[in-house]
Amino acid sequence: MSTLFFYTRQQFFNFKSAQTVAGFEFLSMSKLLSSQRIDGLDSDQQYFVDISSLAGFVKTNDFQLLNFEQLFGSFGENITFICDKVYETDIRYLFRYVFDDFSDIEVENEDVPVENGEKPISQTKSVKKITDLNDSELDSFFENFDARLYGHERFKEEFKGLVNSFRVFNKLGEHKILSLFLMGDSGVGKTEVARSIHKALGSKAKLAKINFGNYSSHDALNSLIGSPLGYIGSDGGELLKRVNESDIGLILIDEFEKADNAVFNYFLDVLENGKIVNSQADEYDVSGYIIVFTSNITKENFKSKISPELRSRFDYKGVFNLLTDEDKKKFVHFRVNQIISKYTELVSNDLPEKLHDIIVSEIDVSQYKNMRDLNKKIKDTFVIHLKSRRKN
Ligand SMILES: Nc1ncnc2c1ncn2[C@@H]1O[C@H](COP(=O)(O)OP(=O)(O)OP(=O)(O)O)[C@@H](O)[C@H]1O
Ligand SMILES: [Mg+2]
Structure with missing residues (x-):
């Protein structure tokens, strides 16, 4: 007869230290599976195996349920399963044929303070999200965002x-x-939309960015969320790594059309559930996040490439038109000023007079569609004037 025991966050560390003193060893399910420790378990040792991480994983990958049902049957009497009580409803239902009984753990001295230094089960890192801003912070967010991104008024x-x-x-x-x-x-x-949100939210860390142009298509999902469960040497995937490194609620997915169907389906789930789950069942709550997907496909190809289910889940889908000459001129003004002030600060303030006006008057913005090309032209013109100054 096997029983699954639930613990609360407040109980966990006391429970763990008391049981460790009593000779139990604690293992998380993902650690147990990913390091293939199952065969290496000592039959004379008593273990607590924490299955919390399975809750999200099995829920979104229910084809794995069969594997887990078989797996649980293979464990000996020396193993007791525990789980965070926040997952109780899901776990009780998903594993209704796996466990004979469900119960809560019993802890003495419940009011002993929680031990610091141990990493709690679920995420605690504070991430700044657009949903956390108050009204005046939101106003300055939009002000900042609008100033960074030229054009695209609609x-x-x-x-x-x-x-x-x-x-x-x-x-x-x-x-x-x-x-x-x-x-x-x-x-x-x-x-640039994502970069502008990133800056306007005041991030001090790297932008969480995935570029599918860099992935070979057949194993895109593995690169994204790690190799299948239990596979030796597999990591947790690039997506969680990037999201963990960031300090704001934003993810950029570039060249999304280069991903494959498995990836499209994965994101369908992420958008629906607000959770990122990787192959090792690590779970990250991304509710309140903005995800920016970019793509070079045309409106027509959008329909043939992306499934209707996924298409209908995007809150905004639109084509970015070329910037107007007016907006391009604003961009040139801004960039020239930026270059001049950086140069003055870092190199020398010995620059030709009216350099800004001279450069601006020499660039015909109507010849440029791509702002990268326009930016290159600005840089080239700047350098030409530096050189001509040296000759004089
Ligand atoms: N609307 C804009 N406002 C401000 N800067 C812009 C704008 N459009 C382009 N830029 C500038 O041009 C550069 C290229 O723009 P961006 O990286 O956003 O291109 P993209 O539309 O994502 O193109 P690609 O499809 O090639 O990735 C940016 O680094 C930025 O400096
Ligand atoms: Mg781009």
């Missing part, structure tokens, strides 16, 4: 509306993730 208006609605319905548990799918020509500012 998108900016819609984005505001979407954010406002997202902040309300995320709190009601009805809208987990704000997703933007941006299409359009190269160099018009699709990726």
Whole structure:
């Protein structure tokens, strides 16, 4: 007869230290599986195996349930299973044929303070999300965002509306993730949207970015979330790594069209559940996050490439048009000023007079569609004037 015991977060560390003194060893399920320790378990040793990490994984990968049902049957009497009580409802149902009974652990001295230094089971890191901002912080977020991204006025208006609605319905548990799918020509500012959100949210860390252009397509999902469970040498995948390194609630997915169906289905789940789960069943709560997907596909190819289920889940899908000459001129003004002030600060303030006006007057913005090309032209023109100054 096997019983699964539930513990609360407050109980866990006391329980663990008391049981460790009593000679029990603690193992997490993912550790047990990923290091293939099952065969290496000592039959004379008593173990507590924590299955909390299975809750999210089995829920989203229920084809694995059969494997787990068989697996649990193979454990000996020396193993007792435990689980975080927050997953009780799901676990009781998913594993209804695995365990004969469900119960709560018993702890003495419940009021002893929680031990520090141990890493809690679930995530505690504080991440700044758009849903956490108060009204005045939100105003300055939009101000900052609008100033960084040139043009695309219609998108900016819609984005505001979407954010406002997202902040309300995320709190009601009805809208987990704000997703933007941006299409359009190269160099018009699709990726810049994510960079601008990143800066406007005041991040001090790296932007969490995945580029499917860098993945070979057949193992894109493995690169993203790690190799299948239990596979020796597998890691936790790039997605969780990137998200863990970031300090704000934003993920950028570049060149999404280069991913495959397995990846598309995976993101369908992420958008629906607001959770990132990797192959080792580590789970990360991304509710309140913005995910920006960018792609070079045309509107027509969008329909043939991306399934209707996934398409309908994007909150915004739109094509970014080329910038107007007016917006390009603003960009040139800004960039030239930026280069001049950086140069003055870092190299020398000995620059030709009216350099800004001279460079601006020499660049015909109507010849450029891609802002990267325009940026290159700005740099080249700047260097030419530095050289001509040296000759004089
Ligand atoms: N609308 C814009 N506002 C501000 N800067 C922009 C804008 N569009 C482009 N840029 C500038 O041009 C560079 C290229 O833009 P970005 O990386 O956003 O291109 P993209 O649309 O993602 O193109 P690709 O499809 O090639 O990835 C950016 O680094 C940025 O400096
Ligand atoms: Mg891009």
